Amino acid sequence: MAARVAADAAAKTALPVGRSRHHYTAVGASAGMSGCRGGVHVGIAGEGELRPRLVARARDVRFRGDRSRMLRVDDDALAELKVPRAMRPRAVEIVQITDTFAAVTSITGTDSPVACSSPA
Amino acid sequence: MLVARLARKRPSPLARGDARNWAAGVIYAIGQINFLFDPAEQLHLTTDQLAHHLGVVKTTMANKAGLINKTLDLGMDEPDLTRAELLDEHPMTWIVQVNGILIDARALPPEIQDEARRRGLIPDLQAPRAA
Numbered sequence: 001m002a003a004r005v006a007a008d009a010a011a012k013t014a015l016p017v018g019r020s021r022h023h024y025t026a027v028g029a030s031a032g033m034s035g036c037r038g039g040v041h042v043g044i045a046g047e048g049e050l051r052p053r054l055v056a057r058a059r060d061v062r063f064r065g066d067r068s069r070m071l072r073v074d075d076d077a078l079a080e081l082k083v084p085r086a087m088r089p090r091a092v093e094i095v096q097i098t099d100t101f102a103a104v105t106s107i108t109g110t111d112s113p114v115a116c117s118s119p120a
Numbered sequence: 121m122l123v124a125r126l127a128r129k130r131p132s133p134l135a136r137g138d139a140r141n142w143a144a145g146v147i148y149a150i151g152q153i154n155f156l157f158d159p160a161e162q163l164h165l166t167t168d169q170l171a172h173h174l175g176v177v178k179t180t181m182a183n184k185a186g187l188i189n190k191t192l193d194l195g196m197d198e199p200d201l202t203r204a205e206l207l208d209e210h211p212m213t214w215i216v217q218v219n220g221i222l223i224d225a226r227a228l229p230p231e232i233q234d235e236a237r238r239r240g241l242i243p244d245l246q247a248p249r250a251a
Binding site: 082083087088090091094095101 | 121123124127128132134135139140142143146147173174
């Protein structure tokens with residue numbers, strides 16, 4: 001209960017997107033990552049931030065903070081998921097949109113190892 | 121995972137319509153399952169914000185998500201589409217029936233848990249996951 005109250009209070013103090021002191025993108029730039037794309041101001045790096053975010057790594061999309069392993073959307077992964085060959089381009093197209101969305105958008109997150117700082 | 125399930129449908133609903141709307145519907149549907157729109161959750165976002173970020177109309181996005189939910193008969197208990205963090209706390213995910221008695225699978229011996237995992241009765245939190 002106390003944690004919930006604290007979380008609510010902290011959420012109220014979170015600054016709106018684009019008006020904070022520190023901004024960062026949702027895509028990591030460390031080794032093996034696809035790099036920061038767009039440089040869109042997406043969130044704040046303050047103690048009050050509790051909003052999670054989707055993060056994208058290459059073609060992976062996940063909620064920030066979700067540490068589970070993910071599939072990459074390549075032909076092998078699609079075959080493993082039994083996606084019909086005719087539908088694969090369409091499936092990739094849709095996943096790429098979600099990936100792009102995640103790459104430039106803050107919807108969540110506090111502690112992702114793939115987030116990179118990007119001063120405004 | 122969700123896109124793959126839609127793509128496997130015959131005929132697949134993904135074959136028609138704007139890909140952006142489908143992507144929005146997929147994110148919305150997964151967001152619903154993961155309580156993304158619940159402000160009481162640590163991870164949350166309003167539907168207006170989501171629609172704005174995706175560049176789609178909110179009602180279109182919600183309609184696509186509704187169609188996805190209906191097509192795939194999605195409910196709130198979808199281990200494949202739930203974040204591991206939530207899955208760990210979801211009580212219904214771990215309930216198994218042993219000789220007619222409902223038991224939390226996490227309380228069972230490891231070898232029985234492994235068998236339950238192998239049979240797909242309980243989720244494997246280490247398994248690969250994707251949208």
